[in-house]
Amino acid sequence: MTNKQRVVLVTGGMGGLGETISTKMADAGYKVVVTYSPGNTKHAEWVAGMKANGYDILAVPCDVSDFDSSTKAVAEVQAKAGAVDILVNNAGITRDTTFKKMDKVNWDAVIRTNLDSLFNMTKQVADGMVERNWGRIINISSVNGSKGAFGQTNYSAAKAGVHGFTKALALEVAKKNVTVNTISPGYIGTKMVTAIPKEVLDTKILPQIPVGRLGKPEEVAGLVIYLASEEAAFVTGANIAINGGQHMQ
Ligand code: CAA
Numbered sequence: 207m208t209n210k211q212r213v214v215l216v217t218g219g220m221g222g223l224g225e226t227i228s229t230k231m232a233d234a235g236y237k238v239v240v241t242y243s244p245g246n247t248k249h250a251e252w253v254a255g256m257k258a259n260g261y262d263i264l265a266v267p268c269d270v271s272d273f274d275s276s277t278k279a280v281a282e283v284q285a286k287a288g289a290v291d292i293l294v295n296n297a298g299i300t301r302d303t304t305f306k307k308m309d310k311v312n313w314d315a316v317i318r319t320n321l322d323s324l325f326n327m328t329k330q331v332a333d334g335m336v337e338r339n340w341g342r343i344i345n346i347s348s349v350n351g352s353k354g355a356f357g358q359t360n361y362s363a364a365k366a367g368v369h370g371f372t373k374a375l376a377l378e379v380a381k382k383n384v385t386v387n388t389i390s391p392g393y394i395g396t397k398m399v400t401a402i403p404k405e406v407l408d409t410k411i412l413p414q415i416p417v418g419r420l421g422k423p424e425e426v427a428g429l430v431i432y433l434a435s436e437e438a439a440f441v442t443g444a445n446i447a448i449n450g451g452q453h454m455q
Pocket of ligand 1: 300302303304347348349350355356357358361391392393394398399402403406410411
C-alpha cells in the first residue's frame with residue numbers, strides 16, 4: 207500500500223504540534239484526518255485555510271476525553287475516509303499549578319484528556335489494524351512524563367501513563383505488524399510552551415536545554431513520519447526522546 211492510500215488520524219490536529227504533524231503527513235502523501243475539540247468555533251476556517259494552501263484535510267469534532275464522542279468521531283472518519291491505518295494520539299492540555307493549589311477539576315481534566323483519550327481513541331481502531339495485519343499507533347507523551355516538572359503533577363502523571371500504555375499494547379499487537387510507540391517531546395515552540403510565564407521559561411527552563419533553544423514542531427513531525435513508515439516496522443514499544451538534550455534516559 208502506498209502512503210496515498212493510508213489514512214492517518216491525528217487527534218488535536220488543528221493546533222500546536224498536531225497541525226504541523228498533519229501538514230507534514232499530508233506532504234508525505236498520506237490521507238490526513240484531524241479531530242478538533244467540539245468547542246472550536248474556528249474549525250471551518252481552518253479547513254478552508256488548509257484548502258487554500260493545497261491541503262485537503264478532513265476534520266471531525268471529537269472530545270477525546272469522552273468515550274462516546276470518540277466512538278462517534280471514528281465512525282465518521284471511517285465512513286468518509288476509510289479505515290484508520292495510523293493513529294497519532296496527540297491531543298493534550300495543561301492545567302499547570304503547584305500540587306498545593308491543584309484541585310480535582312484540574313487533575314481530572316488533564317488525566318481524562320491526556321490519558322483516558324488513549325483508551326477512548328485506540329479502542330476504536332486497534333482491532334481493525336490487527337485484522338488488516340498493519341498499523342501504527344503513535345502516542346505523544348512529554349519529557350515531563352519522564353523527568354517530572356514543577357507545577358505539573360497532573361500532566362507528568364498522565365504523560366508517564368502514556369508510555370505504560372504504549373509498552374503493554376505493543377506486546378499485544380506486535381505479531382500483527384502493528385507498532386505502538388511513544389514520542390516524548392521536550393519544550394517545543396508551540397502555544398502550550400509560549401504560555402509559560404516568560405520569567406519561568408527564561409530562567410528555569412531554557413537554561414536546562416543543552417541545545418540552547420526550543421524545539422521546532424517540524425522536528426517532532428519528522429519523527430512521526432519515520433515511525434509511520436515501513437522502515438520503522440522493527441521499532442515498537444519505544445519511547446523516543448526529542449528534547450534538545452534536556453533529559454537523557
Ligand atoms: N523549578 C523550580 N522552581 C520553580 C519552577 C521550576 N520549574 N517554577 C517555579 N518555581 C518557583 C518560583 O521560582 C517561585 O519561587 P519563589 O517563591 O522562591 O520565588 C515559586 O516556585 C512559585 O512560582 P510562581 O510564582 O511561578 O508560582 P505560581 O503559583 O504563580 O505558578 C507554576 C506556578 C504554574 C508552576 C508556574 O511556575 C509555571 O507555569 N511553571 C511552568 C510549568 C511548566 O514547565 N509547564 C510546562 C508547560 S509546556 C508542556 O507541558 C509541554 C511539554 O510537554 C514539555
